[in-house]
Amino acid sequence: MWWRSASFILDRQQHQNRTVAPSPESFLLSSPPPMADSPLNPKSNISAYYQTRAAHHAVVTTDWLAQAQAAVGRHSDDDGSLGGDKGAARIGGGGGGEEEGSGKAFSVIDEFNSWRKQPALAEAVAAIRALAAVIRTSGAATMMELEIELKKASDSLKSWDTTSISLTAGCDLFMLYVTRTSALEYEDFNSAKSRLIERAEKFGEISCKARRIIAMLSQDFFFDGCTILVHGFSRVVLEVLKTAAENKKHFRVLCTEGRPDRTGLRFSNELAKLDVPVKLLIDSAVAYTMDEVDVVLFGADGVVESGGIINMMGTFQIALVAHSMNKPVYVAAESYKFARHYPLDQKDMSPARRPIDFGVPIPSKVEVETSARDYTPPQYLTLLFTDLGVLTPSVISDELIQLYL
Amino acid sequence: MPYTNQAAALIHSVKAVGERLIAANPVELAVGNVVRRVLHIVREEDLSLTTAAMAGLNLSAESDDEDDTDRDNHPALSAAAIAAASRSTLRPPSLQTLLEDVPDSAAVPHTSSSGGDSEGKSKSADKSSRSRKLKHDVIEAVNELIQDISTCHELIAEQAVEHIHQNEVILTLGSSRTVLEFLCAAKEKKRSFRVFVAEGAPRYQGHLLAKELVTRGLQTTLITDSAVFAMISRVNMVIVGAHAVMANGGVIAPVGLNMVALAAQKHAVPFVVLAGSHKLCPLYPHHPEVLLNELRSPSELLDFGEFSDCLDFGSGIGAPLLHVVNPTFDYVPPKLVSLFITDTGGHNPSYMYRLIADYYSADDLVLERRTTSGN
Numbered sequence: 001m002w003w004r005s006a007s008f009i010l011d012r013q014q015h016q017n018r019t020v021a022p023s024p025e026s027f028l029l030s031s032p033p034p035m036a037d038s039p040l041n042p043k044s045n046i047s048a049y050y051q052t053r054a055a056h057h058a059v060v061t062t063d064w065l066a067q068a069q070a071a072v073g074r075h076s077d078d079d080g081s082l083g084g085d086k087g088a089a090r091i092g093g094g095g096g097g098e099e100e101g102s103g104k105a106f107s108v109i110d111e112f113n114s115w116r117k118q119p120a121l122a123e124a125v126a127a128i129r130a131l132a133a134v135i136r137t138s139g140a141a142t143m144m145e146l147e148i149e150l151k152k153a154s155d156s157l158k159s160w161d162t163t164s165i166s167l168t169a170g171c172d173l174f175m176l177y178v179t180r181t182s183a184l185e186y187e188d189f190n191s192a193k194s195r196l197i198e199r200a201e202k203f204g205e206i207s208c209k210a211r212r213i214i215a216m217l218s219q220d221f222f223f224d225g226c227t228i229l230v231h232g233f234s235r236v237v238l239e240v241l242k243t244a245a246e247n248k249k250h251f252r253v254l255c256t257e258g259r260p261d262r263t264g265l266r267f268s269n270e271l272a273k274l275d276v277p278v279k280l281l282i283d284s285a286v287a288y289t290m291d292e293v294d295v296v297l298f299g300a301d302g303v304v305e306s307g308g309i310i311n312m313m314g315t316f317q318i319a320l321v322a323h324s325m326n327k328p329v330y331v332a333a334e335s336y337k338f339a340r341h342y343p344l345d346q347k348d349m350s351p352a353r354r355p356i357d358f359g360v361p362i363p364s365k366v367e368v369e370t371s372a373r374d375y376t377p378p379q380y381l382t383l384l385f386t387d388l389g390v391l392t393p394s395v396i397s398d399e400l401i402q403l404y405l
Numbered sequence: 406m407p408y409t410n411q412a413a414a415l416i417h418s419v420k421a422v423g424e425r426l427i428a429a430n431p432v433e434l435a436v437g438n439v440v441r442r443v444l445h446i447v448r449e450e451d452l453s454l455t456t457a458a459m460a461g462l463n464l465s466a467e468s469d470d471e472d473d474t475d476r477d478n479h480p481a482l483s484a485a486a487i488a489a490a491s492r493s494t495l496r497p498p499s500l501q502t503l504l505e506d507v508p509d510s511a512a513v514p515h516t517s518s519s520g521g522d523s524e525g526k527s528k529s530a531d532k533s534s535r536s537r538k539l540k541h542d543v544i545e546a547v548n549e550l551i552q553d554i555s556t557c558h559e560l561i562a563e564q565a566v567e568h569i570h571q572n573e574v575i576l577t578l579g580s581s582r583t584v585l586e587f588l589c590a591a592k593e594k595k596r597s598f599r600v601f602v603a604e605g606a607p608r609y610q611g612h613l614l615a616k617e618l619v620t621r622g623l624q625t626t627l628i629t630d631s632a633v634f635a636m637i638s639r640v641n642m643v644i645v646g647a648h649a650v651m652a653n654g655g656v657i658a659p660v661g662l663n664m665v666a667l668a669a670q671k672h673a674v675p676f677v678v679l680a681g682s683h684k685l686c687p688l689y690p691h692h693p694e695v696l697l698n699e700l701r702s703p704s705e706l707l708d709f710g711e712f713s714d715c716l717d718f719g720s721g722i723g724a725p726l727l728h729v730v731n732p733t734f735d736y737v738p739p740k741l742v743s744l745f746i747t748d749t750g751g752h753n754p755s756y757m758y759r760l761i762a763d764y765y766s767a768d769d770l771v772l773e774r775r776t777t778s779g780n
Contacts, residue, residue: 220691383653383689389767390689392653394755 108134108153109160120235124170124336125207127157131174132200135193142189150178163352165302165310169339174200176403210334210387211236215243218332218385222251226294229254229286229322232312233263234299236332238270240385245274252277254289256314260356263312283314287321296322298376300333303386305342305400307378307393309333310349313371319380328382335388338400343375411536412451415543419443424772432699432734434649434657434686437772439554441687443547444769450542454535553748557681558583560748562590568677568746573598573641576674578630579605579659580614581646583679587746588644589621599624601640603633605661607705607731630661637668647680649697651690652761654739654754656680657697660732666741675743682747685757687765693736703729 111133115126134153140146154171161167178196218240222228228251230237244251253271255278257264268278281289296318300309309315309331322329343349354372362368378393385391388399423440430436561583569575569591575598577584588600600623604611611627618625628636637643643665649657656662656678669676690697703716706729715727739754746752752760 220689223692390652392755392758395758398759 107137108157112157112160120208122207122235122334122336123164123166124173124334125203127167127170128174128200128203130157131171132197135197135200143192146193147178150175162350165304165339165341165349166337168341169302170336172340173336173403174203206336206387207334210336211239212243213387214332214334214385215239217390218330219244219247219249221328221330221383221385222249222295224250226251227254227292228252229256229290229293229296229318230267231256231263231296231298231314231318232258233261233267234332236334237297237299238267240297240332241271241276242274245276252279254279254281254293256280256286256318257282258312258314259283260354261312283317286318290321290325290327293322293327296327296329298329298331300331300337301373302339302341303331303333303337303384303396304339304375305397307381307384307396308343309376309381309384310343310373311376313374316346316374316376316380319376323380329380330383330385331381332385335386335399338396338403340400340404346375349373349375411539412447415447415539416444419447420772427772432697434688434697435683437688438649438683438686439550440772441765441769442550442683445764445766446546446550447543448766448768450539450546454539454542458535554681554683557683557748558586561679561681561746562586564746564751565591566594566596568642568644568751569596569598571596571598574601574639575599576601576603576633576637576640576643576665577614577645578603578611578633578661578665579608579645580610580617581679583646583681584644585614585617587679588618588623592621592623599626601626601628601636603628603630603661603665605659606630630664633665634668637665637672637674640669640672640674643669643674643676645676645678647678647684648734650678650680650685650745650757651693652687652757653689654742654745654757655690655693656737656739656742657690657693657734658737660735663735663737663741666737670741676737676741677744677746678737678742679746682749682760682764685747685760685764687761687770690736693734694732697734697736699733701731701733703731706731 108130112126112130115121115129116123118126121129131150131153134150135146138146138149140149154175158168158171177199181192181196214236222244228241230241230253241253253268253276255264255268255271257280258267264280268280271278298309298311298315298319300311302310304310319329341349352372353370356368356370358368378396381393383390383392384396391399419440423437423444426440427437565587569588573596575588577588577600591598600618602611602615602618602625604627606629615625615627645658645662645665647656647658651657658678666676668674707716709716712727716725716729718725742754744751745754745757747760749760
């Protein structure tokens with residue numbers, strides 16, 4: 001079933017009734033000239049998470065985005081009226097009562113966006129840096145007040161983009177750290193505050209350090225002459241393969257095309273620079289080539305409590321094929337991507353929709369599955385390489401329990 | 406090499422000896438395991454002593470300097486906070502420690518130096534008595550470890566009654582002392598069951614095990630290794646020993662056991678591995694068939710007299726055409742193992758990481774010493 005409710009026909013009719021003709025404001029929104037100022041309407045049908053990813057890699061241009069929006073225009077929700085002015089001010093539920101709140105949260109979201117623009121920085125780290133900025137600019141005089149402010153800021157960040165797992169995980173991790181720290185006896189509020197800020201800034205370095213640790217730990221798992229299958233564009237995986245290439249390991253990489261993000265093309269570009277033999281496959285050719293593959297390697301958008309991962313659409317498929325052919329499936333993910341989330345099936349997460357350009361106009365009666373990511377259950381994963389060490393999927397829930405209880 | 410820290414000196418010397426022991430026989434993983442256990446013991450004892458000392462020092466300092474306002478200038482972390490932070494260094498890195506920072510070693514003497522001059526003399530006396538206490542504690546703990554290793558068979562055998570039931574058929578391969586004691590313990594508790602013993606070529610130690618079992622009064626059937634697949638459908642449980650258990654739950658076992666594990670999986674027979682906790686290795690197996698294997702002499706397979714012309718290098722053809730490979734060990738992947746029975750109880754293969762975190766420290770996994778100027 002496509003929809004949760006049984007009366008999906010009713011829902012659909014309602015949906016179509018509410019659809020407004022594409023407002024000029026939303027078009028304005030989607031084609032601002034410089035990328036740096038793009039307000040990124042969070043309520044649009046494209047998940048903000050993927051908007052930024054596209055912006056980072058500059059493959060998806062803003063005109064393309066506009067075209068795509070037009071192509072799937074019938075899915076545009078009722079928020080055409082909400083477009084227009086700074087999308088950033090629209091944080092989780094409007095209402096005039098939020099003026100001062102939105103003033104403060106305005107800076108959080110802005111700050112977050114400015115950090116996120118750096119392509120090397122992970123989402124969770126950007127979130128933590130933004131929260132550190134909140135601490136710095138806060139006028140609170142006690143830990144309790146500071147905590148409340150941070151909670152508000154963290155909630156607004158999370159509701160701004162409900163689809164990003166690592167954003168939620170990063171915010172939660174930082175909030176937990178703050179509550180734990182305040183439990184220790186500090187004589188002086190200012191020293192506690194400065195300590196929090198200092199730790200948050202140091203956390204940014206962890207992002208790069210984490211990738212290096214993961215690259216180091218995973219080296220032993222690739223032997224000379226192995227064939228690695230990768231899917232999606234993960235900076236961690238790229239670091240792993242870079243390190244292997246630097247250590248003069250001989251291996252070759254099979255890269256899936258990764259429609260519609262064209263991740264395969266970007267990834268193979270990067271690998272070609274490293275002089276690593278790369279072969280591109282279309283997504284459907286994975287099972288065909290699986291018997292010449294020795295190792296399957298993924299990154300992850302998020303690691304959930306069951307030990308499974310949430311990653312780009314297609315990951316589950318490849319893991320299934322690899323499992324049935326007895327190939328090891330390895331996941332490289334930093335530890336701040338662990339999230340307290342336990343999806344029971346594919347539809348259990350908030351859908352991150354992403355427009356797909358088929359190249360030809362699609363008749364309006366035809367639906368398109370636009371979800372951008374899927375959930376891979378832990379029984380199809382062999383090992384996870386994290387900066388906490390090499391872990392089996394069963395360790396993840398243990399780690400999360402240790403942290404949150 | 407002067408070390409301000411007694412524990413660090415101990416760790417350094419243990420690592421030095423441990424490195425050489427491991428280098429002597431890398432395939433014998435138990436050596437590395439024990440070295441790492443001892444290192445973990447040293448760290449733990451040092452930590453508990455430090456915590457106790459800190460708590461004592463802080464208390465006395467506070468009582469003496471109640472009116473000392475200088476102490477308010479720097480953040481006074483309570484002993485509990487320091488202990489909690491230090492404890493986090495002992496545990497493997499976790500999400501919790503990701504944001505927390507270990508207070509620098511400078512912070513620890515800093516707070517202790519704020520205790521005032523009257524404490525100076527008693528501090529130095531404390532220090533030397535502490536180092537003596539550390540050694541004493543470590544030696545005690547190591548003796549306990551030795552005790553544990555020698556009694557592991559009994560502890561494992563105690564659990565036999567829970568797993569072996571009346572009128573069951575047990576399959577094993579080769580000979581293992583742990584398995585022998587396990588089966589005999591069940592026999593003593595008046596369970597009647599039968600044992601199939603696969604002979605375990607080329608050493609044929611299964612013959613010895615069969616003889617032992619018969620003298621203890623157990624009904625035994627001896628089969629060849631190749632007959633395992635034929636007989637597995639008649640078997641209720643497979644119980645074997647292990648050479649080593651790796652961090653992912655995989656088992657390094659005598660050759661032939663991978664085949665038995667596959668047969669057991671095919672017929673849904675539980676595959677139980679008995680292993681003392683000193684066999685638990687914190688490393689991941691990379692290419693265990695090659696890197697963690699030992700190739701023994703071909704004479705166990707072939708008689709040199711008959712085959713000397715095939716195996717001989719100097720026979721005029723150049724390299725000999727007949728190669729004989731005699732590996733000692735097999736690698737059984739974790740998904741084929743149903744249960745591990747250790748001296749601490751029965752565990753899932755996916756639970757191994759927990760035991761590793763208990764017994765070993767993350768810093769000890771790689772035992773190479775950094776270059777020191779003194780050497």
